[in-house]
Amino acid sequence: MFSVTVRDHMMIAHSLRGEVFGPAQRLHGATYGVDATFRRATLDADGIVIDIGVAAEALRAVLGELGYRNLDDEPALAGMNTTTETLARVVADRLADALGEAARDLDGLLVTLHESHVAWASYERAL
Amino acid sequence: MFSVTVRDHMMIAHSLRGEVFGPAQRLHGATYGVDATFRRATLDADGIVIDIGVAAEALRAVLGELGYRNLDDEPALAGMNTTTETLARVVADRLADALGEAARDLDGLLVTLHESHVAWASYERAL
Amino acid sequence: MFSVTVRDHMMIAHSLRGEVFGPAQRLHGATYGVDATFRRATLDADGIVIDIGVAAEALRAVLGELGYRNLDDEPALAGMNTTTETLARVVADRLADALGEAARDLDGLLVTLHESHVAWASYERAL
Amino acid sequence: MFSVTVRDHMMIAHSLRGEVFGPAQRLHGATYGVDATFRRATLDADGIVIDIGVAAEALRAVLGELGYRNLDDEPALAGMNTTTETLARVVADRLADALGEAARDLDGLLVTLHESHVAWASYERAL
């Protein structure tokens, strides 16, 4: 099995709902360092999993729709508790959509959101 | 599949038994950077795998029982060759015990011990 | 010259005023990885620049007053454009105050705020 | 499941064939940070997956045959598009050969090549 990973980031504001979140129930924010890993059993005719440029641009586009925003006000995320885990899934699902045909031969996608140097969360799905 | 990882560290002395270890048979020590990854197929009602605070405190407690010690003198580790691999399992098993009920809905646990910037070891188990 | 550095982080929401900031004029947020470096020409009787525990607790306390907040609403920061550079100075000045007598023999303090894996800012001052 | 990882690097020149590579079709180069991960279901009598020294030397030997070279001129790679993914497989396969008997009880091998701080590729195989 092969994989390729590209890294980018986004900076957002949000608040979390639920007593478990303690002070994170207040409006605060995060820089998410985002790693998107694309998996594929065999390489294509060019010898790659996916063009790194295509992958990086797709990730940039997905993060561009979330970054520099207060996620509490985003209609597309209404009713969603935007935890790191949940946002990892949002990014993965949007990335799968953004790639469209380019994801045809890929087997899986793993998205990791680093919320700090001591905590991160991932979501992995098939493609 | 979702996962959440928290990072902490511990500083210990120990020696290793066996010719394969060369100079590491002498009493020396290590800082282990420790990553604990919790896996779960679906998120809970709060939208999380596990509360990061709970996970970090449990890891802190487990490392607190090992850190700032000479592991060669720890009764609980008597007869054990405290290699990085073995310590990864010790940390994982103690962490699973420490979480108790909080680990109920988790599917797996991966513990990685970084012994330097060029070497690390992991142990993965079900929960 | 000796120095000791401790690392911690804070997660905040804010917006920036000025066209130069483009989309960062919108309410968004950041995780700031914070490194506080203490400089001293000679070591004390214990052979240290500053006790790492004392330094880490002081930094934790300073970041605790800023983190998990919307800095746009903080009275103490009213009228301030909370850029990474400016926040580095806020953290450094508050840290100097928090250390009080413990900073007596220190010569300088450098605070670096990492806003992402590709951008950071620092402020250095005498003590 | 246990694993041990060792990190090293190599510096090479090469060019890539195919329009998808854009400017990377020109002769250029890369530092590959290389992580080799060895997996094993149970530990050996010494309590390890593989001796870290043995693993590091084997990796060093494999990288020594590729590094400080223009891969476009390497007979052993003739006709191969030396993408990061492909090189990850070359390193993994050569490493498996180099370990020989030492790999007997290992279950798998994962090789990751970091081509920059924002992109990396992996190849995983059984042993």
Add this chain to the structure above:
Amino acid sequence: MFSVTVRDHMMIAHSLRGEVFGPAQRLHGATYGVDATFRRATLDADGIVIDIGVAAEALRAVLGELGYRNLDDEPALAGMNTTTETLARVVADRLADALGEAARDLDGLLVTLHESHVAWASYERAL
């Protein structure tokens, strides 16, 4: 004193002249992780050292003229031994030129080129 740093990278081929370089006398290559640090005694009216976007674009442009090339064939570098130290100065000098008026109020510039996870070089100059 304040500073702001932005990070980017470039991938190049080159060879080094001189017996001291051993195997690096052969045509090989490198990924240089490049950190550009801008220093300034006081902040501007917006509360910044330099706009991070402007700094990142200037660095991107400078690296774009060097990257994906064989530096041995670059007329502008003819006769130059393109060591990491020398390239750090080339990047710094070109960056100072590229910033032009935008560098007017800056006091200094530090450029660090990371050639691997275990070696890097810097050049610092006034502005």
Add this chain to the structure above:
Amino acid sequence: MFSVTVRDHMMIAHSLRGEVFGPAQRLHGATYGVDATFRRATLDADGIVIDIGVAAEALRAVLGELGYRNLDDEPALAGMNTTTETLARVVADRLADALGEAARDLDGLLVTLHESHVAWASYERAL
């Protein structure tokens, strides 16, 4: 001003004397990630500060005399409180001695010991 840095590590056991050290008064240990930075105002005829190979070997030799040992039992360190700061000076001074003539044209040396991912200490001296 130019500089070159090489990174290596050592693993030691020790204990610290003084109530300020709390649990670190017990025998424990550390992996020190060690960065040695060599400064020089102008480059030599080869275009370098110091040969990276020479620098790396000298650092390796110095760390080899300290690593895999219990520093409490080292005659050369008798009576010394082997704090991270103090060890940074020991490494720097020994490195200056080890380089001997090779350090003739260097202007300064900075040694940083990383004791964990959240704490490190440095010592800087002239050459």
